[in-house]
Amino acid sequence: MEKNLKRMATMHKMQVTGLELFYKQGFYNTSIDDILKQLDLSKGAFYYHFKSKEDFFISILQNLVVRKVYSMLIEPIEGHDNPLDLITNCMEEALQTAEHNENDYGFVLSNFMNEFNGKNPEIMKYLNDTLKIWEVNLVSALQKGKFNGYVDRHVDCEGVASYIISSFLGIRMLMVEGSATALRYRYMQQLKFYFRAIAQKQTA
Amino acid sequence: MEKNLKRMATMHKMQVTGLELFYKQGFYNTSIDDILKQLDLSKGAFYYHFKSKEDFFISILQNLVVRKVYSMLIEPIEGHDNPLDLITNCMEEALQTAEHNENDYGFVLSNFMNEFNGKNPEIMKYLNDTLKIWEVNLVSALQKGKFNGYVDRHVDCEGVASYIISSFLGIRMLMVEGSATALRYRYMQQLKFYFRAIAQKQTA
DNA sequence: AAAATCACAAACCCGTTAGTCGGTAATATT
DNA sequence: AATATTACCGACTAACGGGTTTGTGATTTT
Known part of the structure; x- marks a missing residue:
């Protein structure tokens, strides 16, 4: 009973440190020893606890990344308010998190997709599926917005969703180098601008 | 004289193959031997020809990547026509190139930025500078567009430029997995939508 | 209390990879 | 013709990294 708790605790520590280092330095560029050194643990x-380095990474995706994507990117846009406002706030939050050098998990995903592309189909599938979940939820939020009269009925919700994701992943990429605050500010302005264009037209 | 030509030819072959493999598999994931095997050349x-693997990569950036960024992303948007049209066509071209699995060099840049971030400041500087060149040229094209009455005078050209780059890098990232054609089509639609919003308002 | 299991340590194996070095055939220079 | 330089070969080294194995103290089970 106590044993199982210890097991979980150790595994969790490894996963947290692993994600941190994999994210900072890349999966292939981080050795297992790097992670173990930080925790004063050994190869043994x-x-x-884990079958292989790959198995370890998948456990990180399942236990840490997917959950965070839900809590940071999906739950905040659920609700009956104007989805364009909810999305705006959600993006702002995520970018501020990123600015403080903490992980926003959308970028974590795209970062890893970049690294594993063409190398590891199994991991790619996990990453891709998770991104898809985000996309699907964006689409349905937008469609609900259409129904509730917040979004113009002519807009292509799939198109808007992937455009939002694209621009977010892109700006996040630019923020790693260069002045993050200025980039965030400008990005949010343009996003709002874009959203005004797809909002329900108030015909006078 | 003849010798020098041979030298250049060999170096060029190595650079072309090097870029191809680095792009496909990543820099750290591609061994020098991988490249040499494809060319039937040896370590010697x-x-x-090159001091180190890093030196080799920088030579690739200078000799191949930067030039391609100019010819594919910068020269096409120079001119006195409506910059929003020029940019639209340029993005369309780049995404079509990407769809045929050839390199569009904007994505090549962001891809490598991703890989080298936090690892190699010198290479990061090269990459960042090149991206900056693209951005600066976008900004000045937009400003000229403002002057010539194509772009609304209230828009923030820097903001628009980085929004364009962001969304492009983002969609390019999504295109590596998933249906590239559909993504491109939707992206172009939303981009045009966005551009209509920042175009000169024709007050009736 | 004895036996079994858990959670780890530490040494080791083996493939890979960046970089070195001594040689050499072809070409250029004197 | 003798010498020097160029462009390259291929064997080698040292370090690293993923994974294995053997061993061991602490804890749990019987």
Whole structure:
């Protein structure tokens, strides 16, 4: 009973540190020893808990990344208010998180997709599926917005959703180098501008 | 004289193959031997021409990537026509190139930025500078467009430029997995939509 | 209390990879 | 013709990284 708790605790520590380093330095560029050194643990400990480095990474995706995507990117846009406002706030939050050098998990996803593309189909599938979940939820939020008269009925919700995701992933990429605050500010302005264009037209 | 030509030819071959593999598999994930095997050359040949793997990569950036960024992303938007049209066509071209699995060099840049971020400041500087060149040229094209009455005078050209780059890099990232054609089509639609919003208002 | 299991440590194996170095055939220079 | 330089070969080294294995103290089960 106590044993199981210890097991979970150690695994969790490894996963948290692993995600941190994989995200900073890349998966292939981070050795298992790098992670273990930070935790004062040994190879034996690692291979006692995980089958392989790849298996370890997948467990990180399942236990840490997917949940965070839900809480940071999906739950905040659920509700019956104007989805364009909800999305605006959600993006703002995510970019501010990013600015403080914490992980916003949308970028984490695209970062890893970049690295694993063409190398590891299984991991790519996980990443892709997770991104898809975000997209699907954006689309349905927009459609609800259409129904409730917040979004113009002529807009292509799929198109808007992937445009939102694209621009977010792109700006996030630019923010790693260069003045993050200025980029965020400008990005939010243009996003709002774009949203005004797809909002329900108030014909006078 | 003849010798120098041979030298250049060999170096060029190595650079072309190097870029191809680095782009496909990543820099750290591609060994020098991988490149040499494809060319039937030896380690000796490589280190005769280049100081190190890093030095080799920088030479690729200078000789191949920067030039391509100019010819594919910058020259097409120079001119006195409506910059929004020029940019639209340029993005369309780039995405079509990407769809045929050829390199569009904007994405090549962001791809490598992703990989080298936090690892190699010198290479990051090269990449960042190149991206900056693209951005600066976008801004000045937009400003000229303002002057010539194509772009609304209230728009923030810097903001628009980085929004364009962001969304492009983002959609390019999404295109590596998933249906590229559909994504391109939707992206272009939303981009045009956005451009209509920042175009000169024709007050009736 | 004895036996079994857990959670790890530490040394080791082995493939890979950046970089070195001594050689050499072809070409250019004197 | 003798010498020097160029462009390259291929064997080698040292370090690293993923994974294995053996061992061991602490804890749990019987």
